[in-house]
Amino acid sequence: xxxxxxxxxxxxxxxxxxxxxxxxxxxxxxxxxxxxxxxxxxxxxxxxxxxxxxxxxxxxxxxxxxxxxxxxxxxxxxxxxxxxxxxxxxxxxxxxxxxxxxxxxxxxxxxxxxxxxxxxxxxxxxxxxxxxxxxxxxxxxxxxxxxxxxxxxxxxxxxxxxxxxxxxxxxxxxxxxxxxxxxxxxxxxxxxxxxxxxxxxxxxxxxxxxxxxxxxxxxxxxxxxxxxxxxxxxxxxxxxxxxxxxxxxxxxxxxxxxxxxxxxxxxxxxxxxxxxxxxxxxxxxxxxxxxxxxxxxxxxxxxxxxxxxxxxxxxxxxxxxxxxxxxxxxxxxxxxxxxxxxxxxxxxxxxxxx
Amino acid sequence: xxxxxxxxxxxxxxxxxxxxxxxxxxxxxxxxxxxxxxxxxxxxxxxxxxxxxxxxxxxxxxxxxxxxxxxxxxxxxxxxxxxxxxxxxxxxxxxxxxxxxxxxxxxxxxxxxxxxxxxxxxxxxxxxxxxxxxxxxxxxxxxxxxxxxxx
Numbered sequence: 001x002x003x004x005x006x007x008x009x010x011x012x013x014x015x016x017x018x019x020x021x022x023x024x025x026x027x028x029x030x031x032x033x034x035x036x037x038x039x040x041x042x043x044x045x046x047x048x049x050x051x052x053x054x055x056x057x058x059x060x061x062x063x064x065x066x067x068x069x070x071x072x073x074x075x076x077x078x079x080x081x082x083x084x085x086x087x088x089x090x091x092x093x094x095x096x097x098x099x100x101x102x103x104x105x106x107x108x109x110x111x112x113x114x115x116x117x118x119x120x121x122x123x124x125x126x127x128x129x130x131x132x133x134x135x136x137x138x139x140x141x142x143x144x145x146x147x148x149x150x151x152x153x154x155x156x157x158x159x160x161x162x163x164x165x166x167x168x169x170x171x172x173x174x175x176x177x178x179x180x181x182x183x184x185x186x187x188x189x190x191x192x193x194x195x196x197x198x199x200x201x202x203x204x205x206x207x208x209x210x211x212x213x214x215x216x217x218x219x220x221x222x223x224x225x226x227x228x229x230x231x232x233x234x235x236x237x238x239x240x241x242x243x244x245x246x247x248x249x250x251x252x253x254x255x256x257x258x259x260x261x262x263x264x265x266x267x268x269x270x271x272x273x274x275x276x277x278x279x280x281x282x283x284x285x286x287x288x289x290x291x292x293x294x295x296x297x298x299x300x301x302x303x304x305x306x307x308x309x310x311x312x313x314x315x316x317x318x319x320x321x322x323x324x325x326x327x328x329x330x331x332x333x334x335x336x337x338x339x340x341x342x343x344x345x346x347x348x349x350x351x352x353x354x
Numbered sequence: 355x356x357x358x359x360x361x362x363x364x365x366x367x368x369x370x371x372x373x374x375x376x377x378x379x380x381x382x383x384x385x386x387x388x389x390x391x392x393x394x395x396x397x398x399x400x401x402x403x404x405x406x407x408x409x410x411x412x413x414x415x416x417x418x419x420x421x422x423x424x425x426x427x428x429x430x431x432x433x434x435x436x437x438x439x440x441x442x443x444x445x446x447x448x449x450x451x452x453x454x455x456x457x458x459x460x461x462x463x464x465x466x467x468x469x470x471x472x473x474x475x476x477x478x479x480x481x482x483x484x485x486x487x488x489x490x491x492x493x494x495x496x497x498x499x500x501x502x503x504x505x
Contacts, residue, residue, distance in 0.1 A: 148403050153412065153433060154482050155403045197406065228437050228485060230407040 028109050036060065036080060045078070048090035050134060050168040052097075058084045062093050074117045074137070082111045088166035088217035090135065091115055097135055101164055103213045116164060122180050123239050126170055129246025131238065136165035141223070159226040161201065167208065167218040174220075178203040179227055179241035181234055192236070200234060200241055202227040252278040254289075254341035256334050262347045264303075267318035274310045274334050276341055287336045294331040298322070303330060303349070314347070322349045360467060360498050361415040364430060365396040367466050368413060375460045381443060381453045382409045398433075404486075407437035409449060411457070418494065428495040430472065432457060435488045450479070450489040461493060469497035 036042045036059035047056040060080035067073035076098060078091060084104075085091065091098045097118040104113035116137035123133045141160040149158040161182075165171050181198040183191060191198075205223035212218030235243035255275045264270045274289035291312045295303055302322055305314045314332070321327060328349045335342035372378050372394060382393050390396070395412035404410070411434055418429040434457065436449045443449050454477060461472045472493040480488050 149483065151483050152399065153488075154400050154410070154435060154486055156483060156485055157403060157405045199405070226405075228407045228439060229405060230437070230439050232407070232440070 032081065032110055043093060046092040047085055048092060048097075050088075050090075050166045050170070052090060052135075054092075055089075056084070060084065060091075060093075074119075076115050076117070077112060078115055079110050079112050082106045082108075084111055085113060086217035087113070087211070087213070088168075088219050090118070090166070099135070099137055099164060099166065099219075100217075101137065101211070101219060103211075120161070120163065120182060121185070122163075122165070122182070124174070124178060124180060125240060125242075125244065125246070126173070129244060131240065132170045134165050134171060136163045136222075138163045138224075156228070157199075157226040159199070159201075161224045163222040163224060164211070165220050165222060167212055167220045171220050172208065174203060174206055174222070176203055176206065179234075180224065181229075181236070181239045181241050182224075183239070185239070197229045197231070198234075198236060198239060200227045200229040201225065252276065252284065252341065254334050254336065254343040256332060256343055256345040262345055263350050264314055264316045264347060265350050265352050266316055266320070266322060267352060269313050269315040271311055271313050272332060272345070274312075276336065287341070290335050290337060292333045292335075294333065296327060296330065298327045299330055299349075316349055318352075320351070323351050361417075361428065363467060364415050364428060364495060365413060367464065368430065368432070368461065369394055369396055371460050371464050372411065372457065375456065377456045378453065378460060381447075381449055381456065382411065398431075407440045409437070409440065409453070410435040411453075421497070424499055425497050428468070428498060429475070430461075430493040430495060432461075432491040432493070433488055434491070435482055435486050438485055438487050441487060450487050454489040454491055458491060466495070467498050468495040 039061070041061045042059045043062055044057055045060050045062070046054045047058060049055050058080050060078050063077040063079065064072065064075060067075070076093070078085065078093075078098075078100070085100055087100055087103045089100050091100060098115040099118055100113050101116045102114040104111050106112070118135035118137055120138040121133060121135050123131060126132055138161040141162050142158060145158065147158055149156050180201045180203070182201055183198040201224035203222060204225050205221070207221035208218075210219075210221055212220070230241075233243065234241045253276075255277065257273045257275050258270065274287075274291075276284040276287040276289075278284055289307075289310055289312075291305070291307055293303065293305060293314070298321060302317045302319055303314065304317075305312050307313075312332070316322060329346055330349070331344055331346055333342065333344045369390060373389070379389075383389055393408055393410055395410065398412060398414040400410065400412060411432060413430060413432045416429050416431070418427045420426040434450050434453045436453070441449050443452060458474055458477070462474060464472055472495055474491065475494050476490070476492040478490045480490060482488050
């Protein structure tokens with residue numbers, strides 16, 4: 001009885017030593033692809049962005065699952081095909097969330113990186129008051145101390161965390177003295193029932209450089225020290241320290257109105273009007289429009305405008321270059337001074353008789 | 355009255371007067387409740403770890419000088435301790451300053467086993483650590499009579 005077998009590709013024939021790349025192309029990549037796709041060690045993992053949106057699913061080998069120390073048990077190595085992940089991305093593996101903590105690199109065959117298991121969720125508000133949430137890996141930098149800072153009169157908590165968190169547009173603007181609430185949310189109800197408040201922490205160090213090498217992603221190192229919980233300003237229900245009501249968002253819209261079509265003919269002008277409306281469609285008076293024209297290089301100095309009140313008059317000089325395909329459109333954008341309302345309109349340039 | 359009883363009575367007297375003052379209480383806690391051993395400590399060092407932004411008053415009473423076998427003077431020291439997060443009051447004052455002022459107002463009128471009024475000797479600003487600010491008040495209580503028969 002024959003056994004099941006197959007041939008990945010023809011075997012290498014070593015002749016001069018210059019066939020190395022052929023062998024890699026012929027065997028190694030096929031073998032790796034097959035290992036990742038069907039191998040027992042391989043798993044399907046989710047690559048997630050900072051907001052935990054799944055951006056890709058890849059097959060990867062996750063190593064170091066069977067750790068030999070408590071510290072190592074929080075660390076994994078991930079192997080997959082080149083270009084699969086980046087420093088600071090999240091990886092969901094076996095329903096656990098990890099953060100890629102090192103810059104991935106490859107040996108021309110496969111890519112490898114170190115990842116840490118996320119254990120702390122930070123929540124805060126950005127300047128607009130929007131709630132931002134990021135998972136991070138935190139290690140206790142004071143685990144071998146008493147946990148309290150004793151002075152002559154008063155004893156205060158002394159707990160310090162070193163955190164790694166992805167660099168993105170929301171985390172990069174975190175500043176010293178930003179406060180956070182942290183607790184194991186599985187026990188929140190029990191903690192509240194026993195009159196125990198969340199632990200409050202204050203950001204004392206933001207290191208944007210040490211672990212940010214890549215053009216994509218990167219790691220931000222933060223240091224948090226325990227701070228006093230403030231029942232007046234800290235919102236326990238939302239787990240946000242120093243909570244403030246978000247900036248009211250506009251309920252309405254901006255419109256650019258005009259007569260006829262959104263067309264300006266060569267050598268002529270056309271007037272466009274800014275209209276700001278509330279949620280019921282009623283016109284809002286007193287909003288000052290801010291206009292902007294996004295012009296192509298060939299349109300510079302040939303498309304001009306003048307504003308007055310709610311109106312903008314756009315003029316186009318008589319130059320047939322402006323009617324050629326690729327040059328015959330520009331974008332007019334409208335917003336208000338506070339950037340609460342905005343609108344865009346694509347305007348076409350046509351010949352006088354077009 | 356023995357000396358230690360006199361000192362305890364001073365502490366009780368101070369606590370009672372602080373608790374009776376609406377102006378003092380409003381700068382310590384927003385809600386009324388049992389604040390002895392939570393916000394007002396009748397001794398120098400706070401025994402528990404403070405992990406919130408509560409405002410604290412603690413005190414020590416020390417015999418400053420013994421005039422003779424029946425009279426002595428006492429130095430009452432009061433620490434007004436506020437979280438540096440919570441220094442600004444709702445009505446726009448600096449919490450340690452306004453609280454020290456209110457306490458001084460209350461205690462200077464306070465009569466007890468001493469002769470005359472409590473005399474404010476010093477009012478000094480400082481910090482406990484990087485998280486807590488303080489203002490330290492020192493009052494002199496003169497000529498407390500010690501009852502030899504009770505010794």
